[in-house]
Structure formats: structure tokens, C-alpha cells
Amino acid sequence: MARVLMKGCEAIAEAAVRAGCRFFAGYPITPQNEIPEYFARRMPEVGGTFVQGESEVASVNMVYGAAAAGTRSMTSSSSPGIALKSEGISYCAAARIPIVYANISRGGPGVGAIQPAQQDYFQATKASGNGGFEMLVLAPSTVQEAVDLTYAAFDYADRDRNPVLILADGVIGTMMEPVELPPMKTDEEIAAIKAGKAKWACTGHQLDYANRAWIQPGQWNTQIMQQENEKAAALYASWEKDVQVEEYLVEDAEVVIAAYGVSARIGKSVVDLCRAAGKKAGLIRPITVHPFPYAAFDHINYSVCKAVLDVEMSIPAQLVQDVRMGVKGRCPVETCLCSGGNIMSREAVLRAVDAILDK
Amino acid sequence: MEKIYSRTTTIQEDKVSGFCPGCMHSTVVKLIGEVLDEMGLVDKAVMVTGIGCCGLHMDYIAYDTITAPHGRATAVATGMKRTSPDSLIFTYQGDGDFASIGLGESISAANRGENISVIFINNGIYGMTGGQMAPTTLLGMKASTAPKGRIAEEHGYPMHMCEILNQLTAPCYLERTSCNTPQNVIKTKNAIKKAFKNQIEGKGFSMVEIVTSCPTNWGLDPLDALDFIEQKMLPEFPLGVVRDR
Amino acid sequence: METNLCVAGFGGQGVMTLGKFLASAACDATEKNVTFFPSYGAEQRGGTANCFVVISDGMIGAPLGDVMDDLIVMNGPSLSKFLKTLKPGGTLFINSSIVDEKDVDRDDVKLVKAPVTELALEMGNAKVLNVIMLGVYVGYTEVVPPEVVWDTIEHKLGKKPKLLPLNKAAFEKGLELGRAQK
Numbered sequence: 001m002a003r004v005l006m007k008g009c010e011a012i013a014e015a016a017v018r019a020g021c022r023f024f025a026g027y028p029i030t031p032q033n034e035i036p037e038y039f040a041r042r043m044p045e046v047g048g049t050f051v052q053g054e055s056e057v058a059s060v061n062m063v064y065g066a067a068a069a070g071t072r073s074m075t076s077s078s079s080p081g082i083a084l085k086s087e088g089i090s091y092c093a094a095a096r097i098p099i100v101y102a103n104i105s106r107g108g109p110g111v112g113a114i115q116p117a118q119q120d121y122f123q124a125t126k127a128s129g130n131g132g133f134e135m136l137v138l139a140p141s142t143v144q145e146a147v148d149l150t151y152a153a154f155d156y157a158d159r160d161r162n163p164v165l166i167l168a169d170g171v172i173g174t175m176m177e178p179v180e181l182p183p184m185k186t187d188e189e190i191a192a193i194k195a196g197k198a199k200w201a202c203t204g205h206q207l208d209y210a211n212r213a214w215i216q217p218g219q220w221n222t223q224i225m226q227q228e229n230e231k232a233a234a235l236y237a238s239w240e241k242d243v244q245v246e247e248y249l250v251e252d253a254e255v256v257i258a259a260y261g262v263s264a265r266i267g268k269s270v271v272d273l274c275r276a277a278g279k280k281a282g283l284i285r286p287i288t289v290h291p292f293p294y295a296a297f298d299h300i301n302y303s304v305c306k307a308v309l310d311v312e313m314s315i316p317a318q319l320v321q322d323v324r325m326g327v328k329g330r331c332p333v334e335t336c337l338c339s340g341g342n343i344m345s346r347e348a349v350l351r352a353v354d355a356i357l358d359k
Numbered sequence: 360m361e362k363i364y365s366r367t368t369t370i371q372e373d374k375v376s377g378f379c380p381g382c383m384h385s386t387v388v389k390l391i392g393e394v395l396d397e398m399g400l401v402d403k404a405v406m407v408t409g410i411g412c413c414g415l416h417m418d419y420i421a422y423d424t425i426t427a428p429h430g431r432a433t434a435v436a437t438g439m440k441r442t443s444p445d446s447l448i449f450t451y452q453g454d455g456d457f458a459s460i461g462l463g464e465s466i467s468a469a470n471r472g473e474n475i476s477v478i479f480i481n482n483g484i485y486g487m488t489g490g491q492m493a494p495t496t497l498l499g500m501k502a503s504t505a506p507k508g509r510i511a512e513e514h515g516y517p518m519h520m521c522e523i524l525n526q527l528t529a530p531c532y533l534e535r536t537s538c539n540t541p542q543n544v545i546k547t548k549n550a551i552k553k554a555f556k557n558q559i560e561g562k563g564f565s566m567v568e569i570v571t572s573c574p575t576n577w578g579l580d581p582l583d584a585l586d587f588i589e590q591k592m593l594p595e596f597p598l599g600v601v602r603d604r
Numbered sequence: 605m606e607t608n609l610c611v612a613g614f615g616g617q618g619v620m621t622l623g624k625f626l627a628s629a630a631c632d633a634t635e636k637n638v639t640f641f642p643s644y645g646a647e648q649r650g651g652t653a654n655c656f657v658v659i660s661d662g663m664i665g666a667p668l669g670d671v672m673d674d675l676i677v678m679n680g681p682s683l684s685k686f687l688k689t690l691k692p693g694g695t696l697f698i699n700s701s702i703v704d705e706k707d708v709d710r711d712d713v714k715l716v717k718a719p720v721t722e723l724a725l726e727m728g729n730a731k732v733l734n735v736i737m738l739g740v741y742v743g744y745t746e747v748v749p750p751e752v753v754w755d756t757i758e759h760k761l762g763k764k765p766k767l768l769p770l771n772k773a774a775f776e777k778g779l780e781l782g783r784a785q786k
Contacts, residue, residue, distance in 0.1 A: 054467035065438025269665020
């Protein structure tokens with residue numbers, strides 16, 4: 001398979017098309033405009049549908065409708081736009097409708113900065129809408145990984161009948177990198193996926209009250225509502241098996257960098273620089289930021305590790321709270337942060353590592 | 360003996376309606392069922408309901424249904440119809456849903472000429488939440504959030520959705536009907552039939568605005584509510600076909 | 605071996621295209637890792653434009669760093685903005701038509717000059733200045749084989765074949781200038 005140079009946003013869109021996504025609705029916002037623009041060109045070629053919604057709110061609900069009718073469907077946005085979509089995402093979670101969406105995140109809060117940031121960690125992992133639902137949240141750190149995770153996201157979404165979030169940032173979204181694209185699902189495969197949803201999808205059924213499709217993002221009956229929430233909780237608990245994490249040179253590390261997404265690739269290059277200089281650094285990179293790979297922090301040798309360094313493009317730090325839960329007080333947790341659309345620099349991380357090692 | 364009327368197959372007999380006595384939602388839901396029966400569309404039907412009293416019948420209809428977030432029914436219907444063009448996709452929305460919180464979705468879906476049908480229930484008040492002011496509340500009409508009645512200087516004027524949508528090029532059919540008399544009930548049923556027929560024929564966006572009563576929140580008994588429709592609502596919301604092309 | 609390059613200039617000078625051509629060539633015809641990262645702002649037109657290209661035998665961490673191995677500046681404001689990021693011993697490529705050599709206030713960097721604005725005008729199309737500069741850069745550094753870069757340009761311009769002879773001439777002019785200053 002030949003590699004091609006692709007922009008992150010376009011690669012995410014192409015991976016979705018190849019996974020069988022045949023409906024996309026979105027609304028312009030920087031830095032993710034290349035996603036809707038790519039779908040606008042690409043969907044007609046594969047018999048799919050692209051709609052530019054009148055708002056983020058409308059777009060996510062178009063996706064809710066298309067997915068509720070059985071089609072693999074996607075939307076995307078960036079931070080403030082994702083906030084607007086949160087109601088629709090909560091509805092999808094409550095009604096158990098599989099959708100995939102991407103947040104190419106930028107600075108915040110408010111309108112923030114249009115440049116890259118990782119300010120949406122809590123929003124993505126803790127409360128993507130009202131009601132305490134959970135989602136698999138996948139955080140790529142390369143364009144290739146963005147492709148692979150987007151492709152897989154549709155399978156996860158269908159398996160669980162639940163939304164899946166691709167949490168990327170403006171660097172991953174706008175940079176170009178060589179990728180190998182996954183195989184294109186055939187029309188037959190896509191039809192089979194849709195047919196597999198025929199029982200619950202709202203497309204019309206033979207008259208039979210008990211077997212109609214009734215998509216309910218809520219319940220009037222409190223007992224049934226509780227049962228639905230208990231079923232959802234059991235689903236979320238089952239995701240332990242889906243945790244993905246990269247552990248890099250952790251075992252003997254005197255300092256372990258904890259980072260996800262673009263900060264993690266920068267952190268990994270710092271580990272390489274350190275090791276080349278005889279300094280024992282390592283990296284823990286959550287790929288699923290929800291569920292979080294807490295167990296990876298048990299692999300640190302706390303008798304030699306001086307500190308875990310949380311590296312993220314967010315002020316105040318957010319990831320650090322999960323890192324602390326993983327470390328459980330076994331060593332100090334320090335931070336190396338930037339924000340506002342400024343991109344994490346390798347030199348800044350290197351200085352932070354050195355400061356820990358020199359203590 | 361010849362059978363001239365039977366109950367619609369689309370309503371589950373052992374389920375109880377959640378509607379108040381005298382509420383016309385039940386009339387309209389029955390009419391929709393009858394139209395689906397007569398047109399042979401029950402197995403293609405998907406009702407997209409809004410939030411509010413317009414969702415209270417979901418437990419007793421026997422065809423496919425989905426609840427949209429408040430105001431977003433036409434967006435949900437857009438996604439459904441675009442990906443499932445052989446289904447009959449219609450929304451069922453109240454005035455708060457269609458004309459207030461969902462105004463952007465309503466106008467935009469109409470402007471795109473989405474091939475869907477909208478059943479819009481205008482009773483001039485928020486029902487489920489307890490009688491708050493709607494965009495269609497009449498001037499002078501009291502609401503729990505307008506205790507002195509709707510005042511133009513403070514609240515603006517009742518919104519006329521048929522006329523607003525008539526400013527757009529794309530919609531194919533806009534009609535306002537009521538259910539306050541047997542004749543008007545029959546006209547409403549015919550209007551619903553036409554809206555569905557337009558969709559089957561691929562003609563685009565149809566909307567039937569149905570002026571109904573809310574005896575509970577109007578503070579009137581059901582019969583007085585019929586008079587209120589005739590004397591107060593219909594002068595503000597005149598019945599008739601606003602567009603048919 | 606890793607090369608960090610920053611390309612900076614006015615919007616409209618083809619700075620992004622220069623970076624993308626180079627990154628595409630590295631992707632298409634080498635086994636190396638490569639990243640292209642455009643900086644972006646709110647304005648659609650005017651102002652400065654810059655992008656970063658990293659070509660590496662190993663894994664690439666940051667697609668843009670604090671310290672550049674090479675810097676291409678197409679206008680004066682970009683020189684004052686980015687010269688401080690060039691590492692000691694790094695190479696500075698200037699569009700000497702409009703960037704004054706006297707403004708280069710560092711003596712710990714190598715300087716490669718090419719009057720690409722004038723050369724492009726002489727060739728009859730002001731727009732090819734970026735292709736000339738790409739030629740200069742590739743001719744001087746050989747970070748990617750020149751013939752591979754030309755293949756990429758030819759492929760990318762495939763839909764506008766009548767532009768090919770001009771671009772070919774521009775690229776070769778650049779190569780010649782770059783090689784001459786090695």
C-alpha cells in the first residue's frame with residue numbers, strides 16, 4: 001500500500017468514507033474546515049450525502065437522524081462548536097445511536113484562539129453533554145493514527161450503539177504527514193452493516209406495535225430510566241478491554257512524561273533526545289483518553305522514578321488529574337504546560353525533564 | 360351492514376393517551392393514523408417528535424418514532440430522509456418547538472426544500488411545562504411567564520409560521536387548518552394527506568399548521584376553548600392554503 | 605538525521621506550496637518521515653504566511669520546533685521574525701530581490717542568496733518565484749534528490765500542463781543558483 005501525504009483533517013474524512021460513513025453534516029469553524037470541505041467533494045463520488053447544516057446544533061441532529069435510520073454517520077467541529085453539539089451527542093448516547101464525531105480542538109474557553117490547543121480534555125472525557133453518559137474517546141498523535149482510529153471508531157460505535165469521539169487538536173488536523181489508508185468498504189459490506197441495524201433503525205416497519213422502531217432518548221417511567229442507565233453503566237464498565245496506551249521506555253525511567261495527542265509525540269521525541277544523552281526518560285501516552293489507562297502507571301518503577309511530568313497544551317492542566325489518579329501519590333507529578341494556541345516546544349519539555357533530573 | 364368507519368390500525372388499543380381532556384393532539388394523531396392507513400404508508404412511516412406535549416402519544420402509536428432534541432426535529436428528519444429516501448418522514452412539533460427554539464432549523468429545512476412533511480401544532484402556549492408564553496401567544500393572552508398578558512412592546516407579536524415560510528422559494532405546500540369543527544377536522548385530514556402525498560411525489564417541503572386548543576393552560580373547559588379558537592385564534596391565524604405548488 | 609525547515613513570506617508568494625511540494629517529494633520518493641505544518645491565522649488575505657517542514661530518518665516529534673536547521677525568507681518582515689529561530693551554523697535562504705543582506709544581523713549562519721522576485725519577472729511570470737526558491741533549496745541541501753522534487757511538481761501541475769515548461773525552467777534556474785553557492 002503506497003503512502004500518501006495527507007492533511008490530518010482530510011485523512012480523517014477519507015478514513016471515515018472508507019469505513020462506510022455515508023452521511024456527514026457539519027458547520028464551518030477553524031481549524032477543521034477541511035473535514036466538511038473534503039466530504040462535500042467526496043460524498044457524491046461514493047453515493048453518500050453531505051449537508052452543510054445551518055449550525056452545529058442542526059448538524060449534529062442531522063447526524064442523529066441519519067444514524068437513527070441506520071447509516072454510518074459523522075460530524076466534526078472544533079471546541080466551541082463541539083460545546084454546541086453536546087445536547088445532540090447526549091441524545092445519541094441516551095438513545096443508543098452510533099455516531100462518530102471529531103473535535104479538532106483549539107484554544108478556549110469561549111471563542112478562545114483558533115490555533116491548536118488541548119483545552120477540551122474534561123469536556124471530552126468527563127462530560128460531553130448532560131446526564132453523565134460516557135463514550136470511547138480516541139486521541140491520535142499522528143495523522144496515521146488519526147486514520148486508524150477513525151476507521152476503528154465506526155466499528156466501536158456500531159458494536160456499542162454509542163457515540164465515539166476522535167479527540168484531535170489543531171496540529172494533528174492541519175499538519176500533513178504520510179499515511180497508508182485502510183481498505184474501502186464495499187457497497188455490499190456497507191449494505192450489510194445497514195441491514196444489521198434494520199430491527200431498531202427508524203425507517204418504517206410492518207405494523208406491529210411490539211416490533212416498531214422506537215428511538216427514545218429518555219423515558220417517562222423512572223424505573224425504566226434507571227434500568228437504561230444501569231445498562232449503559234454496564235456497557236461503560238466493559239470498555240476496560242478497549243483501553244489503548246503506548247508505554248515507551250517506562251521501566252527504568254527516572255522521569256516519565258505523561259501526554260496525549262500532539263503533546264505526546266513531542267514528549268516522545270524528548271525521550272529519544274534524553275536517552276541519546278544518557279538520561280533515563282520514558283513516556284506513557286493514553287490513546288484512549290476515556291477509558292483512561294490508569295494501570296499503565298503501575299508499570300513505573302517508583303524506586304527510581306523522581307517524578308511524572310504531565311505535558312499538555314492546556315492551562316489550567318486537565319489531564320494531570322487523571323495522571324495523579326494513576327500515580328496514586330507514589331511520586332511527585334509535575335507539569336509542563338502551554339496554552340492559548342501556542343504549541344508545546346520540545347525545548348520546554350526538555351528543560352522540564354532536566355529540572356526534575358537535576359533535583 | 361357496510362362498515363364506513365373503523366379505528367386506525369396505528370394506535371395501540373391497550374395504551375392510554377397522556378393528553379388532557381379536550382386536547383386536540385389526540386385528534387391530530389388519530390388523523391395522521393387514518394391517513395397512513397388510507398394511503399398504505401404505515402410500514403414506511405417515521406414520526407419525528409419534538410419535545411413537549413407533542414411527544415405524549417409515542418407510547419400508543421404503532422409505527423416507527425424517534426424523539427428529537429427540543430426544536431431540532433426538522434434537522435433530525437433531514438438526516439433521516441436524505442439517507443432513507445423511501446421512508447415517509449414527518450415531524451410532529453408544537454409551537455415552542457417549531458417556532459421558538461427550533462426556528463433556525465425550521466426555516467433552514469424549509470429553505471433547503473427538504474422532502475419532509477411537518478405537522479405543526481399551534482395552540483398559542485407551552486403545554487407540558489405549564490402554560491408559559493409561546494411565540495404564537497395572542498396579544499393580551501395570559502401566560503405563566505406573561506402574567507399580565509402578552510404585551511407587544513415587551514414580547515413582540517404572535518408569529519405566523521405559514522406566512523414566514525411563504526417568504527421562501529423552496530417550500531411546496533403551506534396550509535393552516537384547525538380542529539375546532541367537524542368540517543375543519545376533515546380539512547386538516549386532507550391537508551395531512553396532501554403533505555404526505557407531496558413527499559411521496561418528491562415535491563419537497565410541506566407544512567400543515569394546525570390551530571388547536573389547550574384547555575388546561577388556557578384555563579377554559581373544552582367547549583369554551585372551541586369558542587376561543589373561533590373568536591380569538593382564527594382572526595389572528597386565518598385558515599387556508601398559503602402556498603400550493 | 606533530521607532537517608527542520610521554516611518557509612516564510614508574504615501571503616501570495618507561494619510559501620505553502622513550496623513547503624508542500626518539498627514534503628510531497630519526500631513522502632513519494634523516500635522512506636523518510638516527513639511533516640508539513642502550516643501556521644494559520646484568522647485573515648484570509650495579506651499578512652505573513654509561514655509553514656514548517658520536517659524531514660527525518662527517525663520518528664518526528666514536533667512538526668515545528670523552536671530551533672530551525674534551515675530558514676527560507678521571502679520578504680523582509682519574515683527575516684526579522686524568524687532569523688532568531690535559526691540554529692548557529694544553520695542555513696538562511698533569502699529572496700535577495702527584496703530582503704536586504706545588510707539586515708542579516710548574525711554571522712553564525714550560512715547565507716544563500718537568490719533574487720527570486722526579479723528572476724521570476726524575467727521569466728515572465730511573477731508567480732514562479734517559489735519554484736525557483738525550491739530549486740535553490742534543493743540544489744543547495746539535496747535533502748531530497750532534485751529529480752524527485754521535479755517529478756512531484758510535474759505531478760501536482762498535471763492538470764495545467766501548459767505551465768510545465770515555465771516551472772521546469774524556474775526549478776532548474778533555482779537548482780543552478782543553489783548548487784553554485786555550495
